[in-house]
Amino acid sequence: MSRIFNFSAGPAMLPEEVLQQAASEMMDKDGSGMSVMEMSHRSKFYQKIIDEAEADLRKLLNIPENYKVLFLQGGATLAFAMIPMNFMVNGKIDVINTGVWTKKAIKDAKLYGEVRVVADGEPNGFKTIPDLDSIKFNKDADYVYMCDNNTIYGTKYPKYPNVGDLALINDMSSCFLSEPIDVSKFAMIYAGAQKNVGPAGVTICIIREDLLARTPRNPLPAYLDYRIHAENGSMYNTPPTYGIYICGLVFKWLLAHGGLEERKRVNEEKAKILYDYLDHSKIFKPYADKANRSLMNVTFRTLSEEMDAEFLEGAKKYRFTNLKGHRSVGGLRASIYNAMPIEGVKALVAYMKEFEEAHL
Numbered sequence: 001m002s003r004i005f006n007f008s009a010g011p012a013m014l015p016e017e018v019l020q021q022a023a024s025e026m027m028d029k030d031g032s033g034m035s036v037m038e039m040s041h042r043s044k045f046y047q048k049i050i051d052e053a054e055a056d057l058r059k060l061l062n063i064p065e066n067y068k069v070l071f072l073q074g075g076a077t078l079a080f081a082m083i084p085m086n087f088m089v090n091g092k093i094d095v096i097n098t099g100v101w102t103k104k105a106i107k108d109a110k111l112y113g114e115v116r117v118v119a120d121g122e123p124n125g126f127k128t129i130p131d132l133d134s135i136k137f138n139k140d141a142d143y144v145y146m147c148d149n150n151t152i153y154g155t156k157y158p159k160y161p162n163v164g165d166l167a168l169i170n171d172m173s174s175c176f177l178s179e180p181i182d183v184s185k186f187a188m189i190y191a192g193a194q195k196n197v198g199p200a201g202v203t204i205c206i207i208r209e210d211l212l213a214r215t216p217r218n219p220l221p222a223y224l225d226y227r228i229h230a231e232n233g234s235m236y237n238t239p240p241t242y243g244i245y246i247c248g249l250v251f252k253w254l255l256a257h258g259g260l261e262e263r264k265r266v267n268e269e270k271a272k273i274l275y276d277y278l279d280h281s282k283i284f285k286p287y288a289d290k291a292n293r294s295l296m297n298v299t300f301r302t303l304s305e306e307m308d309a310e311f312l313e314g315a316k317k318y319r320f321t322n323l324k325g326h327r328s329v330g331g332l333r334a335s336i337y338n339a340m341p342i343e344g345v346k347a348l349v350a351y352m353k354e355f356e357e358a359h360l
């Protein structure tokens, strides 16, 4: 076995213990005589898996009773459309624009009504989260939409906006379960699983019941109606069974290793190692504004595109992969989600030092 440090923004590393458990259960899960992949989603074996996954997620995040937990498909991208389809009942929403992922959500929401960008990070290349205290939200907004951790630029909200009585919807795809959060601040949280939680193909949605009860302006096709998924315990159709099982194993791994408080501590420690180095380096420059830095995606660059390319080439020697920045901003990016061990971060910084010394 030869595992490497994979700094991918997603799909990303999973905890080794989880992969090993999945491997050990591949041929026979709990005496069922079959792999989870082969199980009917209507079987008692599978019902136990999805029930435990939901119960463990509720425990991890302390999810209040009046929220539904859904395991769906279609990625965060389908949610960009489903959210306005389901919840834009009066046809007006407020959005805080923090990059590519909110822009895509804005584009889809515009198909269903008026989108008011109430704060915009674009003028400074999305290096900062806009000033949250000066935002004036519109009282008639069906909801306020935000993206917590901006995977491409490496920014993260330093706190949450005060939206008063308005419903706040948060795309947490790239920071979900990286630290504790107060779920009750949000009407809906959602995340694609493939960064911190499991394989691609599962989208986790946590939706407050009063938001769910809003009647969409138009009847919706069944799969696109969140209420139908909620009424059917994520089993209206065949759910992404194996992906949910892996998410469930990751939830158990998180619970067994100190829960989200401990994850936050470790994630802060990992990110600090990289940022401290970046802040003092003569050739590596951090991209995101210091006050809005992500613990999950550390974005930086060297003195030139040629040097970035040389750095990536040299990384191969240590078998570090996926350190290239997103194509829309270029540069370099190290995604250090929950499953990236601290040794991976230390090894990366050791390589950066070696590279820097060779270029001074």
Ligand SMILES: Cc1ncc(COP(=O)(O)O)c(C=O)c1O
Binding pocket: 009, 010, 074, 075, 076, 077, 078, 101, 147, 149, 150, 151, 152, 171, 172, 173, 174, 192
């Ligand atoms: C914050 C955020 N939102 C949305 C998406 C889109 O997710 P998906 O590809 O699962 O649709 C991504 C993908 O990287 C993301 O990082």
